[in-house]
Amino acid sequence: MTTGSQGNQLPWVEKYRPKTLADVVGNAATVDRLRVIEENGNCPHLLLSGLPGIGKTTSVHCLAHALLGDAYKEAVLELNASDDRGIDVVRNKIKAFAQKKVSLPPGRHKIIILDEADSMTPGAQQALRRTMELYAKTTRFAFACNQSNKIIEPLQSRCAILRFGRLRDEEVLQRLVEISxxxxxxxxxxxxxxxxxxxxGDLRQAVNNLQSTWTGLGFVSPDNVFVVCDQPHPIIVRTMLEACAKGDIDTALEKLDEVWNTGYSSVDIVTTLFRVTRTLDSLAEPVKLDFIKEIGWTHMRVLEGVGTLLQLSGLLSRLARTAIDPKLVTYT
Structure with a gap:
């Protein structure tokens, strides 16, 4: 348990947030491109895309600290999705910051970080086009988003695009061991x-889950983790899938009832089915791909609102039939 100074009271995701690009976990090739920018000092407009919790915003802040040094506080403006970022904000707040005069190291620029940029309205994005051009000599923009296709093409064409991938399990585990x-x-x-x-693959989620389990239950064991994180236990889900692989639909349905009666939603169950299937070595590769395809179809139906026990039971029956004879399965 953490007690004492204010630093120890910080959430671990903040306490152990990387301060330099060298500390950023994973995505080595992408981070290396940022390190080249750090060494050269000439920062272009940036568009960083990828899943949540994998280091996009942190990497931009590390780069800004390295480029600007003591001028960081005066020369960086960050706007998040929680801020109002309509056209008025672009015309007023962003434009005012771009016009502001700040003492910077030679050859450096002010940086405007727009986190969750894919939630900006198309009108606000259109208004940014001219602003980026007018103040390019003094200001650089860094867009961080989950889906780059929601950023309009004119903005994408003005930026160097950096794509962050999901972190590997080994990278996440190594960081968790260090924090532990x-x-x-x-x-x-x-x-x-x-x-x-x-x-x-979400390091932020991993650190939060580690702290929650340790703080709440005092020991990080599998059972404690799944109690705190409130996810279906993968061992039960593995048993369910292995029964399907053998064509034993009765055992699979019994395990499904066990998980369903615990109170988990259909999305929780289908998501865990996918994660366990992906790492299930006992399945032959062609069968595993068929399983993943079938789970994907069901996931789509669940997200559309058909999240009943009957839908999940139908999924298990199709998985069992796939394992026996893939030709029997049709996708509709």
Whole structure:
């Protein structure tokens, strides 16, 4: 448990947030491109896209700190999705910051960071086009977003596009071990593996889950992790899938009832089915691909609102039939 100074009271995602690009976990090729910009000092407009919790915004802040040094506070403006970022904000707040005179190191520029940029209205994005051109000599823009296709083409063409991928399990695990040693966390290897499983490549989620489990239950074990994170236990889901692989639909349906009666939603169950299938070594590769395809179809139906026990039971029956004879399965 963490007690004492204010620094120890910080959430671990903030306490252990990387301060330099060298500390950023994963996406080595993309981070190396940022390090080249850091060394040259000439920062273009940037568009960073990728899933949540994999280091996009943190990388931009690390780059800004390296480029601007002590001028960071005066020369960086960050707007998040929680801020109003309509046309008025672009015309007033962003434009006013771009016009502001700030003492900077030679050859450096002010930086405007727009986090969750894909939630900006198309009108606000259109208004940015001219602003980016007018103040290009003094100001650079960095857009961080989950889906780059929601950024209009004129903005994309003005930016160097950097794509961040999901972090590998080994990278997440290594960082969790480092934090656990710093905080004196008691854990089992299986417990940390469970944290990595629940995060699914999202390092921020992994660190939050680690802190929640340790703070709440005092030991990081698989059972404690899945209680705190409130996800279906993958061992039960694995048993369900292995029964389907053998064509034993009765056992699979029993396990499904067990999970369903615990109160998990259809989305939780289908998502865990996908994650476990992806790592299930006992399945032959062609069968695994068929399983993933079938789970994907069901996931789509669940997201459209058909999240009943009957829908999930139908999924298991199709998985069992796929394992017996793939030719019997038709996709509609």
């Amino acid at each position: 040693k710093q905080e004196g966390v008691q854990y089992s290897d299986e417990g940390l593996a469970a944290v990595v499983f629940t995060a699914d």
